[in-house]
Amino acid sequence: MSASVDWDAVFAATPRRSYVPAVVWRSDDARIDRDVDPEAWAEVVAADIPLVTQVDDGMPGGSLIPTSSASQPSLVRLMLEQLDVDPDHEILEIGTGTGWSTALLATALTAGRVTSVEVDPLVAIQAQESLRAADSRPTLIVGDGLRGYQEGAPYDRLIAAMAVRNVPYAWVEQVRPGGVILTPWGTAFHNSGLLRLVVAGDGTASGRFVGNVNFMWARSQRPRFEARRFVGDVIADPNAGRIRHTTTDPRPLQEEHADFAIGLRLPDVEQRTFFGSGARAGEFTTWYVDGESWAAVDYVPDARVFEVNEGGPRDLWREIEAAYQAWRARGEPPREQHGVTVTGDGQWTWHAGPRGRVDRAASAR
Numbered sequence: 001m002s003a004s005v006d007w008d009a010v011f012a013a014t015p016r017r018s019y020v021p022a023v024v025w026r027s028d029d030a031r032i033d034r035d036v037d038p039e040a041w042a043e044v045v046a047a048d049i050p051l052v053t054q055v056d057d058g059m060p061g062g063s064l065i066p067t068s069s070a071s072q073p074s075l076v077r078l079m080l081e082q083l084d085v086d087p088d089h090e091i092l093e094i095g096t097g098t099g100w101s102t103a104l105l106a107t108a109l110t111a112g113r114v115t116s117v118e119v120d121p122l123v124a125i126q127a128q129e130s131l132r133a134a135d136s137r138p139t140l141i142v143g144d145g146l147r148g149y150q151e152g153a154p155y156d157r158l159i160a161a162m163a164v165r166n167v168p169y170a171w172v173e174q175v176r177p178g179g180v181i182l183t184p185w186g187t188a189f190h191n192s193g194l195l196r197l198v199v200a201g202d203g204t205a206s207g208r209f210v211g212n213v214n215f216m217w218a219r220s221q222r223p224r225f226e227a228r229r230f231v232g233d234v235i236a237d238p239n240a241g242r243i244r245h246t247t248t249d250p251r252p253l254q255e256e257h258a259d260f261a262i263g264l265r266l267p268d269v270e271q272r273t274f275f276g277s278g279a280r281a282g283e284f285t286t287w288y289v290d291g292e293s294w295a296a297v298d299y300v301p302d303a304r305v306f307e308v309n310e311g312g313p314r315d316l317w318r319e320i321e322a323a324y325q326a327w328r329a330r331g332e333p334p335r336e337q338h339g340v341t342v343t344g345d346g347q348w349t350w351h352a353g354p355r356g357r358v359d360r361a362a363s364a365r
Ligand SMILES: C[S@@+](CC[C@H](N)C(=O)[O-])C[C@H]1O[C@@H](n2cnc3c(N)ncnc32)[C@H](O)[C@@H]1O
Pocket: 067, 068, 069, 070, 071, 072, 076, 094, 095, 096, 097, 098, 099, 100, 101, 117, 118, 119, 120, 123, 143, 144, 145, 146, 161, 162, 215, 216, 217, 218, 219, 220
């Protein structure tokens, strides 16, 4: 934790409301317009909740998929504290969004500099206007932050405000040895890791998961289900499957840490659960897909045997069961006992230390 930045003072001097745009969406898709209902707007902006600030990459007529947001204040605070900032640091932020977290960093740095990269030009322009109005002058770049920003390197700290599946090696190259990379990290299967890497002198970076966060994906790393609402949008013919039965209760597999660990073995597999209503209340179906193969398991309360439908060459449900059993055999470690090492040849995940490599399933892509 940083002793040299007084985050209470920084947050007090940098109000969120100066950065949140006039139109936002709550997590239940409710649209709130400051010009129509200023009180409701002020209320949600003051609350400790994330607010969606752009949907469908700014295209009209989409299905309201969140593509930019004002992050949850307590999470922003947690991440800034984990970043361990000194006032003279050079900092690269990826995912400017509203510009609020950029402004917090800029306020905290008295002798250093913050550079922030945003992929969406309209989001970046709005952030720039808010920052200028508040007389905050970080360097703003429009571009793909997965490439970092070489011109300002080396950095002491790199913080990302969107989730990655693979930590770009450019980030490791652009942070000085001993520097920190803090990024939301997930697999297509499960997106909840806050990863804190320390860059070593040998050109690698390694570190553990330090928290539970759920950020939107980096634009080019979005999984299939991310931008689609229905199973039929992802699986061409969900009725053409093989049917079999399992005695594995699907519920414990979906517990947070189990789900995270299954994802380490099957990072290419996505899942989505649909809950029953009316006569089917209490039931759910979870769909697993890899783009070619799929499995759907039906949970019914009090049942001992559950139906599984599958299609494609992979036996996905059996692979998921095996990944779950492998996690149990390791003593059911939580997410925070896992970590990632990044080298120029790619990344690997581990349990209890970089030597405890958690291998992907042989069939995973
Ligand atoms: C969760 S929002 C950032 C929230 C910001 N911390 C705030 O509180 O306003 C994530 C942002 O990352 C941006 N983004 C997604 N992929 C990106 C990429 N490859 N490079 C740079 N920015 C990206 C999105 O456009 C979005 O604005």
